[in-house]
Amino acid sequence: MDKAFFLQFAGSMGAVAALVGLAAWARHGRPAPALDEARARALFAEEFPAARIDRLWIARDGKGALAxxxxxxxxxxxxxxxxxxxxxxxxxxxxxxxxxxxxxIELGEVAAPRAELAFDQWPPADLAA
Incomplete structure (x- = not known):
């Protein structure tokens, strides 16, 4: 074993370590921005184009909405x-x-069995049943 072998081995180890670090860093997605009324309405319009929204409630943590x-x-x-x-x-x-x-809210689906939304109170005081 000579000096060239150790240099090549050290270079390979450095490259592998860099690739492992890159893969670990790349797994972290950016968090979704908190919902506001305009964004929630846009997402609902995209998913349900024929629906007419009568009322809209945004979760207090911005992680969901109910219409x-x-x-x-x-x-x-x-x-x-x-x-x-x-x-x-x-x-x-x-x-x-x-x-x-x-x-x-129990949805009963395999992909989305339930939805949990954070509200200060439910039902809201202004809700017309």
């Missing part, structure tokens, strides 16, 4: 670094459990 569209409820929730939208009936949202400042 009423007639007898339907449109749910927007943060998943990873993006958002997922689901449609369910308003009666299911009305019967959802609200505890510790979180509204838990």
């Amino acid at each position: 009423r569209s007639g007898a339907k409820a449109l749910v927007l929730m943060q998943v990873g670094d993006g958002h997922a939208a689901r449609c369910t009936c308003w009666a299911q949202v009305s019967a959802a459990m609200f505890r510790n400042g979180r509204l838990r």
Whole structure:
């Protein structure tokens, strides 16, 4: 074993370490920005173009939104670094459990079994059933 072997070995180890570091850094996605009313309406319009939004509530942490569209409820929730939208009936949202400042809506899907949205109170005082 000579000096060239050790130089090549050290260079290879440095390159592997750099690639491992790059792969570890690249796994971290950027967090999704907090929702505001305009962004929530835009996402709902993209997912449900035919829906007319009667009322809209944004979660206090900005990680979700709930909209009423007639007898339907449109749910927007943060998943990873993006958002997922689901449609369910308003009666299911009305019967959802609200505890510790979180509204838990059971969606019954494998991909999205439930949505948990943070609200100060539910139902809101101005909600017309």
